[in-house]
Amino acid sequence: MVDQDSSTDRLMNSAYEAGIIRSLEAPLLDEGQPLMQEAAQAVAVNAWLMLSQAGLDPQNSRIVLLAGGGNNGGDGLYAGARLAAIGADVTAVATSSDVLDEAAQTFVQAGGILLALSSDADIPSSDAPSSPQEVAERIDEAVELAQAADLVIDAMTGIGLTGALRGIPETLASQLSAHMSGETEEVNTGEGSTAQAHNPLILAVDIPSGVGVDDGSLPGPYLPADVTVTFGAMKPCLLLPPAAYACGHIVLVDFGFDVDEVQASVEAMSASRCSHLLRVPEREDSKYTRGVVGLVTGSENFPGAAVLSTRACASCGVGMVRYLGPERPSEHVLAALPEAVLGPGRVEAWVLGSGVAAAGSSKQQDSQRSTIAQILEAHGSWPHQGSQAHETEDSLPMVVDAGALDLLPAEGLGPKVVLTPHAGELAALLQDLGEDVTASDIAAEPVRWATRTWELTGATVLLKGAITLVVGDGQGQDPAVYTTGFGPAWLSTAGSGDVLAGLEGALLASQSTLLADDPRKAIQLAAAGAYIHAYAANLASHSQDRAWRQPLLFNPDQGKDFIEEANRAWQAGSRSVESMGPLGHPIHAADIIDQLERAQGLLLALPFQSDPATDEPASADGDDDWAAEPDEDNMSSTESADSSQASNEPTHHLSPAALVAIESLWF
Numbered sequence: 113m114v115d116q117d118s119s120t121d122r123l124m125n126s127a128y129e130a131g132i133i134r135s136l137e138a139p140l141l142d143e144g145q146p147l148m149q150e151a152a153q154a155v156a157v158n159a160w161l162m163l164s165q166a167g168l169d170p171q172n173s174r175i176v177l178l179a180g181g182g183n184n185g186g187d188g189l190y191a192g193a194r195l196a197a198i199g200a201d202v203t204a205v206a207t208s209s210d211v212l213d214e215a216a217q218t219f220v221q222a223g224g225i226l227l228a229l230s231s232d233a234d235i236p237s238s239d240a241p242s243s244p245q246e247v248a249e250r251i252d253e254a255v256e257l258a259q260a261a262d263l264v265i266d267a268m269t270g271i272g273l274t275g276a277l278r279g280i281p282e283t284l285a286s287q288l289s290a291h292m293s294g295e296t297e298e299v300n301t302g303e304g305s306t307a308q309a310h311n312p313l314i315l316a317v318d319i320p321s322g323v324g325v326d327d328g329s330l331p332g333p334y335l336p337a338d339v340t341v342t343f344g345a346m347k348p349c350l351l352l353p354p355a356a357y358a359c360g361h362i363v364l365v366d367f368g369f370d371v372d373e374v375q376a377s378v379e380a381m382s383a384s385r386c387s388h389l390l391r392v393p394e395r396e397d398s399k400y401t402r403g404v405v406g407l408v409t410g411s412e413n414f415p416g417a418a419v420l421s422t423r424a425c426a427s428c429g430v431g432m433v434r435y436l437g438p439e440r441p442s443e444h445v446l447a448a449l450p451e452a453v454l455g456p457g458r459v460e461a462w463v464l465g466s467g468v469a470a471a472g473s474s475k476q477q478d479s480q481r482s483t484i485a486q487i488l489e490a491h492g493s494w495p496h497q498g499s500q501a502h503e504t505e506d507s508l509p510m511v512v513d514a515g516a517l518d519l520l521p522a523e524g525l526g527p528k529v530v531l532t533p534h535a536g537e538l539a540a541l542l543q544d545l546g547e548d549v550t551a552s553d554i555a556a557e558p559v560r561w562a563t564r565t566w567e568l569t570g571a572t573v574l575l576k577g578a579i580t581l582v583v584g585d586g587q588g589q590d591p592a593v594y595t596t597g598f599g600p601a602w603l604s605t606a607g608s609g610d611v612l613a614g615l616e617g618a619l620l621a622s623q624s625t626l627l628a629d630d631p632r633k634a635i636q637l638a639a640a641g642a643y644i645h646a647y648a649a650n651l652a653s654h655s656q657d658r659a660w661r662q663p664l665l666f667n668p669d670q671g672k673d674f675i676e677e678a679n680r681a682w683q684a685g686s687r688s689v690e691s692m693g694p695l696g697h698p699i700h701a702a703d704i705i706d707q708l709e710r711a712q713g714l715l716l717a718l719p720f721q722s723d724p725a726t727d728e729p730a731s732a733d734g735d736d737d738w739a740a741e742p743d744e745d746n747m748s749s750t751e752s753a754d755s756s757q758a759s760n761e762p763t764h765h766l767s768p769a770a771l772v773a774i775e776s777l778w779f
């Protein structure tokens with residue numbers, strides 16, 4: 113769906129279901145490309161790097177490998193062999209009754225120790241436990257080993273996982289994750305105080321074991337990772353909440369997959385993608401051709417929402433903002449935005465419902481609701497995408513938020529109608545549509561429920577959260593799914609959603625011609641809106657906190673560059689005390705608006721950079737450079753948010769000895 117992607121941008125931001133990943137691997141395996149060895153090498157290098165960055169000497173550190181019976185376990189065992197061969201102390205815990213034999217032999221020959229847990233285990237160099245009692249003892253032993261380790265490499269299950277973890281992997285994942293989240297007992301220091309229990313670093317092989325590969329759900333216990341080293345291409349769980357929150361930093365090993373003929377099931381919005389969706393005015397343009405947005409937002413009770421949505425809208429490249437509302441919010445809008453025009457007239461897109469009370473609340477007499485109902489009646493009832501008819505010319509694009517959601521016509525809508533609920537609002541909407549679902553069900557399976565809403569309504573559904581999802585019409589019968597997790601947690605502040613609604617309306621109005629040609633572009637435009645919103649919040653808060661970061665590309669030919677890059681990116685993403693600088697400071701909704709124009713300017717500058725392989729969107733002013741860059745998103749993995757940060761932030765460079773050691777892993 114994104115037309116202008118470079119191949120690197122596509123590789124880093126497009127995710128494919130497990131079945132497609134297997135079809136992409138097959139031709140390379142047929143040609144004899146040693147994919148498992150390439151995977152193992154990347155795991156070993158990243159393990160070494162994680163230990164070194166944590167200030168540990170990898171050759172004197174304890175590594176526990178959790179190895180399942182499939183190829184994921186095979187990747188882990190070969191990586192463990194490489195680490196053992198250069199002196200690390202590696203114990204592999206076999207979580208299935210068997211493991212890949214050749215990988216296990218290689219591991220043992222390199223000096224690794226294998227521990228079988230299953231009573232029917234057939235594992236080289238390790239006897240199976242002979243009684244249920246011994247099984248239980250070995251599981252306890254494995255848990256203790258892993259808890260005390262410096263690094264745990266999780267190679268229990270990869271894309272071969274079916275359903276929730278069962279058996280030994282389930283036990284290990286639940287005990288270890290409970291330990292790491294502090295649910296188990298704290299360590300008594302013996303001096304009347306308790307210390308935080310030691311937590312091992314966790315490296316997930318391909319994906320964290322236990323997460324729903326294709327839908328991003330968490331069907332049962334899972335092992336959250338600090339770093340996930342994934343192979344060939346991104347999988348949906350690496351982008352979709354809530355699983356994406358369990359992946360830590362993602363390293364993507366490029367196998368050279370040919371993705372030309374396959375369909376991604378999830379796409380991440382990126383700076384590069386976003387910059388292509390912004391409309392730049394031309395000589396022939398007038399304020400009318402640039403797009404007029406009509407907003408029916410705010411109310412007597414919530415005049416602030418009118419101000420926030422109109423101001424945000426005016427900051428996002430439209431020709432004119434038209435506001436419809438009662439006297440009090442109208443006066444506030446004019447005071448804050450003298451260029452706003454009051455009252456009805458021609459518009460190219462609507463923004464409806466932000467700051468308007470939904471039915472059932474005490475404010476249900478809100479006069480804005482009858483205006484919204486009239487607009488929806490006049491413009492909003494279009495044939496469903498699956499039916500014969502297509503959208504009519506007067507079916508204006510519109511953003512339907514908050515108090516307008518329950519006014520939607522029961523009939524199908526079209527992709528140019530963008531719904532912008534948070535989980536609570538989506539639950540109410542789905543209940544109205546007959547679904548038995550709560551807000552916490554939606555938080556647990558957001559893509560499932562956003563997709564269900566799209567199926568029921570035909571509208572584009574933007575579900576807000578730390579990672580915001582957009583689901584709408586894709587190719588054929590399948591939905592398109594976009595994610596944006598570029599924002600800091602500071603973004604979750606009152607009125608932030610009103611800002612988003614206004615800016616979404618501006619994007620729809622300014623691109624009304626594009627939308628008339630292809631209404632499905634609304635999905636990308638909606639995701640771009642969420643991206644700009646997040647970016648403005650980054651600029652406003654001086655924060656490098658992100659709900660989601662683009663993967664680092666692992667290229668064995670550029671070892672030193674990769675190490676430098678990982679040093680920068682992992683440091684910036686850390687929430688440790690030393691990184692309080694990049695975490696930034698609180699913001700309120702108006703701060704986001706104040707940075708919207710700058711964020712767009714930086715995005716528009718992106719394609720014109722002299723060296724797109726290394727440069728990032730330039731910062732508008734020099735003094736706060738370190739916080740300004742959108743990391744994820746440049747055309748290459750090297751664009752981490754952090755290159756300009758180097759001068760202001762401590763970076764943890766590896767010692768020369770560590771560099772030499774890590775380089776030996778590349779062979």
Ligand SMILES: NC(=O)C1=CN([C@@H]2O[C@H](COP(=O)(O)OP(=O)(O)OC[C@H]3O[C@@H](n4cnc5c(N)ncnc54)[C@H](OP(=O)(O)O)[C@@H]3O)[C@@H](O)[C@H]2O)[C@@H](O)CC1
Binds near residue numbers: 185
């Ligand atoms: N193709 C290639 O050449 C390449 C593939 N690559 C790697 O292969 C991985 C895919 O390998 P795969 O297909 O062997 O499956 P995999 O993820 O190891 O899972 C199977 C294991 O999981 C277990 N298991 C499953 N469900 C479970 C549950 N609910 N609860 C508990 N256990 C469960 C299952 O146990 P079983 O059901 O057999 O008892 C079995 O032991 C992929 O992610 C990547 O890492 C790379 O090396 C690059 C080259």
Ligand SMILES: Nc1ncnc2c1ncn2[C@@H]1O[C@H](COP(=O)(O)OP(=O)(O)O)[C@@H](O)[C@H]1O
Binds near residue numbers: 602
């Ligand atoms: N933890 C979080 N991290 C980053 N962004 C978040 C987080 N939680 C919510 N958001 C974002 O904050 C905004 C909140 O919008 P909304 O809930 O509508 O607020 P309001 O109704 O007060 O305007 C959304 O854009 C959402 O994506």
Ligand SMILES: [K+]
Binds near residue numbers: 184316317320321
């Ligand atoms: K794994």
